[in-house]
């Protein structure tokens with residue numbers, strides 16, 4: 001039994017109201033469904049994929065990051081900004097049981113967590129060392145905007161990079177570690193300022209590369225309205241950067257809601273910037289590839305999935321904005337602030353999850 005609904009692209013091509021009239025999308029409250037825009041979506045998700053809502057809370061516990069820790073079989077998610085006093089939590093969701101219990105944590109050096117990823121410090125063996133985590137900390141009016149390393153197994157944390165050669169960042173947004181060089185690649189954006197907890201920005205929106213073993217830090221790409229999500233293709237030859245420029249203090253629909261692709265040269269530089277995809281609803285925010293090179297990104301009505309050529313294959317539709325999502329073994333979790341959703345029995349494997357944890361790559 002498939003739970004996937006087909007979208008008839010030729011019917012949609014002729015009728016702009018077709019999508020809103022599908023029973024799966026014509027809903028009065030957020031609800032999850034799997035929508036195929038292309039037959040290949042069945043192969044990506046697998047025929048047994050099933051989607052449901054997990055949590056519906058009175059506060060925004062499920063916003064960003066989404067880092068799977070194998071040791072405690074838990075997913076670490078950043079909550080959304082609330083107040084300067086009630087700083088952003090890390091919401092830890094246990095995958096040990098299918099009701100996914102959670103608790104909220106704060107780490108001492110982490111003021112306003114946003115994007116995060118697994119982190120192997122210089123010299124660590126990927127085979128034996130449980131990975132640490134590294135978060136983008138957007139900072140506030142006192143704390144530096146920075147990168148912070150968290151050890152989820154000891155509840156300790158420490159700053160990794162607090163500035164660019166003495167110059168402050170605005171609000172680092174999302175982050176990946178290059179699996180061969182160990183370099184940290186991250187974006188910087190204005191969202192702390194837009195959310196009223198950071199001063200006015202004084203630098204362009206850029207992508208940075210940082211070497212944790214030497215301290216070398218450099219800008220590898222600029223020219224974004226709001227550089228946001230960052231991800232490598234599984235062959236590490238392509239880097240994807242999402243531009244959420246259409247979300248500033250308010251919505252600016254004429255600004256980018258766009259994923260750009262770059263060639264990665266010598267594992268160190270980005271060249272040949274080109275458009276990869278533009279989202280039909282909202283803006284592509286958090287981004288992850290699966291091990292087949294398909295590109296998944298959180299958008300205005302859920303999670304969108306494109307093949308490596310930039311053709312939209314399908315959506316995990318929730319009827320409201322998602323800022324990020326996470327692959328876990330056999331599962332995909334979708335975050336929409338107050339709500340957490342899961343797709344279970346998923347065939348696709350996350351590039352990082354598969355690579356970092358060796359969880360049965362298909």
Ligand SMILES: *[C@@H]1O[C@H](CO)[C@@H](O)[C@H](O)[C@H]1NC(C)=O
Pocket residue numbers: 020021026
């Ligand atoms: C959605 O469903 C309602 C009631 O079932 C219907 O009246 C409406 O025309 C449908 N389409 C849209 C776009 O709301």
Ligand SMILES: *[C@@H]1O[C@H](CO)[C@@H](O)[C@H](O)[C@H]1NC(C)=O
Pocket residue numbers: 059060061079080081082083086087088089103104
């Ligand atoms: C942090 O978590 C606590 C306890 O779960 C909750 O009461 C509080 O509202 C949360 N704050 C934020 C900013 O998520």
Ligand SMILES: *[C@@H]1O[C@H](CO)[C@@H](O)[C@H](O)[C@H]1NC(C)=O
Pocket residue numbers: 140141142143144145168
């Ligand atoms: C850089 O950030 C720190 C920590 O928030 C702040 O004290 C300092 O004034 C900032 N420097 C500039 C030039 O804005």
Ligand SMILES: *[C@@H]1O[C@H](CO)[C@@H](O)[C@H](O)[C@H]1NC(C)=O
Pocket residue numbers: 103105153154155
């Ligand atoms: C870390 O914090 C969590 C939640 O507060 C707690 O359950 C756990 O025992 C702590 N671990 C260590 C090593 O202190």
